[in-house]
Amino acid sequence: MPGLEQALAEIAAEMAQRTDRGDVAGYIPQLSKIDPMKFGMAAVTNEGQVILAGDADQPFSIQSVSKVFTLTLALGKVGDGLWRRVGREPSGNPFNSIIQLEHENGIPRNPFINAGAIVVSDVLLAGHQPREAIGEILRFIRSLADDDTIIIDREVAASERATGYRNFAAAHYMKSFDNIHHAPELALGVYFHHCAIAMSCRQLAMAGRFLANAGRSPASGHTVVSAERARRIAALMLTCGHYDGSGDFAFRVGIPAKSGVGGGILAIVPGVASLAVWSPGLNANGNSKLGSIALEKLARAMNWSVFAP
Numbered sequence: 001m002p003g004l005e006q007a008l009a010e011i012a013a014e015m016a017q018r019t020d021r022g023d024v025a026g027y028i029p030q031l032s033k034i035d036p037m038k039f040g041m042a043a044v045t046n047e048g049q050v051i052l053a054g055d056a057d058q059p060f061s062i063q064s065v066s067k068v069f070t071l072t073l074a075l076g077k078v079g080d081g082l083w084r085r086v087g088r089e090p091s092g093n094p095f096n097s098i099i100q101l102e103h104e105n106g107i108p109r110n111p112f113i114n115a116g117a118i119v120v121s122d123v124l125l126a127g128h129q130p131r132e133a134i135g136e137i138l139r140f141i142r143s144l145a146d147d148d149t150i151i152i153d154r155e156v157a158a159s160e161r162a163t164g165y166r167n168f169a170a171a172h173y174m175k176s177f178d179n180i181h182h183a184p185e186l187a188l189g190v191y192f193h194h195c196a197i198a199m200s201c202r203q204l205a206m207a208g209r210f211l212a213n214a215g216r217s218p219a220s221g222h223t224v225v226s227a228e229r230a231r232r233i234a235a236l237m238l239t240c241g242h243y244d245g246s247g248d249f250a251f252r253v254g255i256p257a258k259s260g261v262g263g264g265i266l267a268i269v270p271g272v273a274s275l276a277v278w279s280p281g282l283n284a285n286g287n288s289k290l291g292s293i294a295l296e297k298l299a300r301a302m303n304w305s306v307f308a309p
């Protein structure tokens with residue numbers, strides 16, 4: 001694609017110079033050890049071009065980016081019935097907030113805040129042992145990325161289980177409203193493990209291809225979800241994918257994207273490309289600081305926006 005390779009190389013070079021890199025997530029001990037100087041970026045076009053820059057082949061903890069894939073799987077299982085248990089509105093609150101749950105009777109605002117993703121994990125647990133549900137999520141992501149080397153970082157999962165007090169609080173609180181159907185510890189086990197999946201920018205951009213291509217893998221033509229569902233997942237990414245920073249991200253970047261506290265962001269240019277960026281330092285909303293800036297620069301350079309033709 002004209003200009004894409006050069007834009008990516010220039011942005012990566014510029015990001016390498018920056019000293020204001022944000023703060024690495026400190027509340028998950030295993031993540032606090034990551035080198036904040038890391039930066040990677042990948043673009044996979046619908047035509048099959050793969051363009052990489054910086055540390056694009058180094059795996060990192062995808063954390064909440066995994067919620068895009070678990071939502072996709074849960075919608076495949078229970079369809080629109082999911083929306084009886086999870087909302088579709090931006091929360092305007094931090095990703096780990098529990099304050100709205102009391103006002104809204106244990107129904108999380110959307111599937112991308114922690115409480116919403118824990119309900120999604122509970123949905124994926126139906127009829128399964130946690131190990132099987134986790135295996136199903138991993139297999140799904142491997143098949144989307146066309147890469148069987150993707151693994152779960154068990155140390156990150158254990159680190160989060162040992163310190164995830166707010167997630168335990170949210171899960172138990174929702175259980176009191178019957179919005180968690182299994183033992184909260186089991187739903188949390190699934191949740192912590194899918195957050196601990198490690199992927200590189202290349203693998204993440206590959207896994208996001210179906211969302212940039214109306215629900216179908218551009219390589220095989222295989223249908224992952226309907227075109228309508230792909231549009232709806234992208235709509236949720238745009239409105240809720242960056243928590244209480246979602247409005248600002250839409251304003252600055254203008255394309256659907258989902259962030260994680262590992263510093264990764266998966267972004268979609270519908271009809272054009274799937275993008276991934278990784279820089280571990282976070283801004284005040286827990287979104288990758290340089291990752292957001294890099295996507296803003298790339299969208300501007302390529303004239304990409306869902307709000308313009």
Ligand code: GLN
Nearest residue numbers: 063064095114195260261
């Ligand atoms: N596993 C993380 C948590 O529950 C995910 C949060 C995130 O990536 N924003 O806190």
